[in-house]
Amino acid sequence: HKEKAKFLIDQLQKTKIPSIIKNELCNILHKIETNTLDNFCYQSKEYFTTLIKVLEHLYKDKNALTAKEKIYDILISLNFNSFKVFFFLTQEIKDVINTCNTLEEKLNTYRKYLKKIKTTAETTTYKLNMQLPSLKKSVLSWIVEEIVFCEQQILHERTLQKNNREKKLLKISVPEVSLVSRLLYDSKLVNGSKKDFFAFLSNTFRTEKSALISSESLSNNYYSISESSKRSVKKMLKSMLLQLDQMEGEL
DSSP: OHHHHHHHHHHHHTSOSOHHHHHHHHHHHHHHHHTOOTTOOHHHHHHHHHHHHHHHHHTTOHHHHHOHHHHHHHHHHTTOOOHHHHHHHHHHHHHHHTTOSSHHHHHHHHHHHHHHHHTSOOOOSOOSSTTSOOHHHHHHHHHHHHHHHHHHHHHHHHHHHHHHHHSEEESSOHHHHHHHHHHHHHTTSSOSOHHHHHHHHHHHEEESSOSSOOHHHHHHHHHSOOHHHHHHHHHHHHHHHHHHHHSOOOO
16 A cells, blocks of 8 residues: 555645645554554454545545545544544634523534534445544544533522622622621621622622622722712711611611
């Protein structure tokens, strides 16, 4: 297969396919051409013979060879399970996923790839690296892990949205909430862990501008008080004192 390997290398070098894939294929073909394959055995012979036949057949259709999707299908069907090819294919999927705008869109895209890879048939019983899992199995496992992670993110996001809808609305700002909290602590009306108190406020309340009042934001504003917050809280407290004076107590 020396002449065939040499011919295929020349053709691959002229073809516009990703350089990683091109280099991986040419590297194997060069070893076939120069008879320098490592750990050559019967299984290797069968595998590389099939590889050459497939690439020869592919070159009868130049358009198919330049189509990335066709090359990817062939790499999976031939179990071309090198690390570089695996990382390249998964990175290609990541690049597409990064163009998605929502988690639901990402999940649907992952599922489309899952279906596509599952329906790509493995046409050989041998692998490029017999000690490693098949390329198809590795890519499928990676996609399934990404799908599970994406589903967890969606569930977490929906839980947050549900919790936010159930939270009570405070018609003051986050800095003002922090200032009132400080007044309660400084007046000894509240004691105990500030961290736990901030977590309680975060889980129970929301403001008109912040669906999520983070504990970190409450803590930061607790120790850094702005003059505008002081003015707003003073106005609020004066209004409350006026209301208190107007209340009719029991005799």
